[in-house]
Amino acid sequence: MSTKTKFVIGGVVVGxxxxxxxxxxxxxLIILGVLGAPLAGYLMLDPSQRKRVRAQGRKRLGS
Structure with missing residues (x-):
């Protein structure tokens, strides 16, 4: 089981x-805050910064 899956299962249990x-x-409200805070942070980035964040995520997929 991956680390990401463990975090998701833990989040569901806490929910x-x-x-x-x-x-x-x-x-x-707690669930909306947990989901909305990273989304708001991502939307506050410049388009060039968003591109770098997406490229970083794709780079990690192969490793």
Missing amino acids: FLTLFIFPWWVTA
Whole structure:
């Protein structure tokens, strides 16, 4: 199992635990914040910086 898969499984488990601890709308806000923060950071990059980030991801795929 890859490291990325372990993080995804852990995130799903934490998401379900927050459903039992907090009201559903607090859980929804937490999940939106976790998903929205990296997306907002990526969208704030210049087009040339985005190109470098995408190239870095493709470079790692082969290793």
